[in-house]
Amino acid sequence: MSPPAKRHFRPKQRIALIFNAFEESAPESRADHGGMWDLRQSVRSLARGLRKLGHKVNVVPLADDLAAFQRRLLRLAPDVVFNQYDDVVHGALYEMRVATLVRMMGFPLTGSPALGLGLSRYKYMCATLLQGAGIPIPSCTRLLERIGDVDRHTWQFPAIVQPSQEHAGIGLDRDSVVTSKTALRLKVRTIITTYRQPALVQSFLRGREFNAGIVGGKKPRVLPLAEVDFSRLPAGIPPIMSYAAKFLEETTEYRKIRVTCPARVDPELAARIGDTAIRAFRAIGGWGYGRVDIRLDENSVPHVLEVNCNPLLEDGVGLARSAKAAGIGFPQLLQLIVKAAFDGPPFDPNLPIWFPAGRRKARGLQA
Secondary structure: OOOOOOOOOOOOOEEEEEEEOOOOOOOOOOOEOOOHHHHHHHHHHHHHHHHHOOOEEEEEEEOOOHHHHHHHHHHHOOOEEEEEOOOOOOOOOHHHHHHHHHHHOOOOEOOOOHHHHHHHHOHHHHHHHHHHOOOOOOOOOEEEOOHHHHHHOOOOOOEEEEEOOOOOOOOOOOOOEEOOHHHHHHHHHHHHHHHOOOEEEEEOOOOOEEEEEEEEOOOOEEOOOEEEEOOOOOOOOOOOOOHHHHHEOOOHHHHHOEEEOOOOOOHHHHHHHHHHHHHHHHHOOOOEEEEEEEEEOOOOOEEEEEEEEOOOOOOOOHHHHHHHHOOOOHHHHHHHHHHHHOOOOOOOOOOOOOOOHHHHHHHOOOO
């Protein structure tokens, strides 16, 4: 079976908008903006934004029936799949598996390919890859698989401790910045037992923190920088973007931490931060859109904290806020993301798997 002809971007497309519809059995608090209610609201907003551009959009949830998901995609035969599939189970790595499946079916996919998604979730692997590429990361970066591993290394305090396979601030809290080996050992124990995965430990940088948004395929651009302002936090709460700071509206962190966009930063430093962000995003195979979280050290050298492939897409916040500062409206941002799906990525060959004969006609494949 020969592969389908390469698809090209058109202003109006048939889009399948996919997302993770799996729900935990425990009831969610409406004050927690990281839950399913907010996710569904976000998906509806994305669908409206894409429809305003003239696209035909079908929302395709995936919970636990992968075969039904495949059948529906084949039946819809979209021009492109808009990927909003995000893990909700601690330590799960289905983001990269779902991206792999979609590409094996031959559909263009928005955002980063499976490899980039996987690397960004394995924080230690990502960090060591960046270090090998000459991109600064926090010193004393270690992966601890056992509590006893704490005694195998020499530490520089303060240090920050977090789960090694989570994102969105999961596992980061007021105890995550430690100043002694005893506190480090206790936090590592909590992570291993609670999240059932190794702990990532790094030296804690005290400098300014920036978010560098990136959009585009072959020619990615850095959007105006956003700076995280921790100055209003009371003593005793570490200046980090914890889960509470991002999603729990009743907490001090959520109420006191502010984000300034565009950041007030001199052009030379902004250029260094932007260059570091682009290099990091490319190094792990990011594509289409992303966000790189960066902190400065005592010498104002940018260090990469995390590379976020396929970050939150919500009007007015995060990447959309940075795009707005660049004069890019929310629907136009979505259009740039869709367009990038047809640009590449460059090392992602269009080689779909074989389909049963009855499905070939729907997919436009030739025997």
